[in-house]
Amino acid sequence: MQLLKNRLIRYLDAGFPILYVNTFEEEKMDRLLRSLHYKEEMYEWNESQGYIDFYTGTPIVEDCSFEMMLDLNKSVDLLDGKMLVLKDVTPYLEDARIAAKIKGLARQIHAGADAAILIVSESIVIPRKLEKYITILEMDYLSVEEIAEVIEEFIASSGIPPVSRDFLDEMAMAFKGLTEFEICNLIALAYASSGKLARKDLKLIFEQKQQMIRKAGILEMVDVKETIEDIGGLDNLKEWLIRKARVFKNMNKARRFGVDVPKGVLVAGMPGCGKSLSAKVASGLFEVPLLRLDMGRIMGKYVGESECNLRKAIALAEAISPCILWIDELEKAFAGVGGDGGGAEVMTRLFGNFLTWMQEKTSATFVVATANNITKLPPELLRKGRFDELFYVGLPDEKERAGIFDIHIRKRRPADLKNIDIGKLVNLTKGYSGADIEGVVKDAVETVFTDEKDFVTTNDIVRAIENTHSLSELMKDSVENMQKEYKERKFKNASK
């Protein structure tokens, strides 16, 4: 909160005409603005009350529409000395006439009117016309100490019996990444459901937190059941992850010893060969939650929205840290960087933001980026110092295929395993990916079941193999090209 306050003061002093605070927490914002005492004349417009005095809530003009309010402030004389706080206005911003009027006000401020406009909104809508005049500010996520204060205050004010310091700290940790409003709601919910606040409520907090992250829509908290035993082959990558996990889990000690904080890893290569699986397994090894960033959802339709979403996602991940931030299909995110056109420009800016963050990051947010195709990735990303290591996963060799067959047969038909000739299956599946092998086993098991037989034999699986086309058959050329590409770019082989 203090951070936002300082930034707000800095921007206001520097005469930025329109500040756009992106937050769900209007009340908190109001408190902050009150404590700011920036201008004597502070007015607000919102949909339900119209044009009011910000401090007292008394109407300035009865039944004043948003457009009327803008007209009432349209000259330097009228605007001078005022701060206008605008709420519920995003639907109006898309109206070209209204946007033009707001632009008129912004130009007055630019030209020297001593005034400021502050838009408070939970969503971001910035028409092109106003892009130059608007600066987006993010409400900071609460620190653990601030969360503890929020909990203490809420408990005291709602008559909930006080809790021990230890439990309070534990709860504060569990609430990381949530807003004040969400925190108070969850405490009330936990208290209402059992009549007290106890350790078992942490589970409820965790579940609700998952939902809230889901609702925020940019990060997905992935449920991880996979363990390192679920990956066949990829021994180099597995060993590397185990080592990094050791550092990550003893971060303070490691840092004191002089070890660098692990930043992240890029795992690229063949589809269906265990890249996503590695991200999941890393989360288990590091013993931290896995947050998946969906780049498709980051891209917004308004100017500045994409950058803001990425910033938000990063801030949320940092707030939840220690965690693993999994960026799936990285090439989709940063394809087109450096190209022409508006879309490419946004991409290039986004990419710049991401690189800077990767470079400067000190939080315990470990990035696992996965990519199917690196030829489209900007070279800066592959330079040393961004990621701790670059790995490529190729098609599994014989030994690896044996491991993968073993894993997938064991998962479904452990009792049949001893009668299955895995060597024979391995010989028949050159060029198959891990996902292909899993598919073959799945098909065989299903066929045996529908044929009402009692167990799965080698021949059942052979028949399933005969009925499928492997990945490398389907994309022979690109398999070879990709392998060359990785060697040239000095990616480490994930397999031994």
Ligand code: ADP
């Ligand atoms: P991608 O490389 O495209 O991210 P995934 O990791 O999602 O591929 O693999 C898809 C599925 O194929 C996995 O969920 C897993 O069941 C199976 N699979 C792929 N590679 C392996 C492997 N090396 N060991 C075991 N299973 C694998």
